[in-house]
Amino acid sequence: MSLGSVSQRAPGIDPSAAKWVGGTIVALIMWGVIYSQLVPFSEWVTGLVPVVSDSHLGEAISFFAYDTPKVLMLLTLVVFGMGVVRSFFSPEKTRALLTGKREGIGNILAAGLGIVTPFCSCSAVPLFIGFVSAGVPLGVTFSFLISAPMVNEVALGLLFGLVGWKVALTYLAFGLAVAIVSGWIIGRLHLEHWLEDWVRNIRAGAVELPAAKFSAVDRIKAGIDAVREIVGKVWPWMIAGIAVGALIHGYVPADLLASIMGRDAWWSVPAAVLIGIPMYSNAAGIIPVVEALITKGAALGTVLAFMMSVIALSLPEMIILRKVLTIRLIAVFVGVVGTGILAVGFLFNALFS
């Protein structure tokens, strides 16, 4: 009896699946080895450039040479992992979990599911209508819509890698809190009549999809697809963000930032939120900037507020949502979420002084 026929009888050990799983493990080990060599690599690159290492330019170059491969590698790993996790979820399954849930519990569940449910802003409108028309309460839908883009794997993974696990956990906790409370408040205000008329008239109900079969190999492929798609899309943002971070790191005097964005400047939190709204970047672009700001003495709460505002309150997303929401409802949305972010900024600066 040949080996091949044995492995065919045992499910889960068929040769191509073994190849995929084995390949993934080898790739992960190689990732670890390369990642551990990044400091020598960046020192070597900086050494190639004929500038004094403690000059402004030298500082900027070494920041750039170290952060670019580091962020790229972290991003790839985190996106791959989340791609695998997300193959267990879908917006339709999330909707089924949220339909008919009471407010409160529903808001908490929605914010949590926002982290793991596959979501892109291009499908924000179908998702919004799909949720509301199937009976998910408006406030619960908002909790999901606030959490999904703001508390995402790119933001958490990069914060974890670049700024540290404490800040990443804090961002997770406060991001969820903003999503839960804002959604709950919007739900309490009973603004259903501020939806566009045609949205209120859709009573579709939820469709029952045939269950998709996912093997381990399919999930690995889903992870690779996610890397190809997300890393392929965000890398220019990331490089731009690191370049800005490198300039801040090399050239901006520490005292200047500490006085503008430091803890003593109370007005810097609202200013950071306001400046963040028209700015549109995703987490990959903003976090290298955040890292540089923090090392230069900016207060953590101010920086977190800025980051949340840039990611969660973006003009392009509002323009997309304008198709289903009236201007008044969008204004309430921005007001409530903006106030929540403001509170996070102040609270954080007060707690960690």
Added chain:
Amino acid sequence: MKDIKVLGPGCKRCVTTAEMVQTEADKLGVPIKLEKVTDYAAIAGYGIASTPGIVIDGKVVHAGGLPKSEDLARWLAA
């Protein structure tokens, strides 16, 4: 003749999905009538929450992300 609708507001994935359906149908020699549904209200009427979606002869078979080609083949053959 299978009546196939691809649901999506015109994002890149929706276009790719429509192309995949056409390619797979040509490969299998299944005659189809392909239609793209881009209107949000019409899409919502099918009860999905993510795009692109695929409807074959009035039945939703897929929602969210690109379909797998082996699934497409199965749906078209059914």
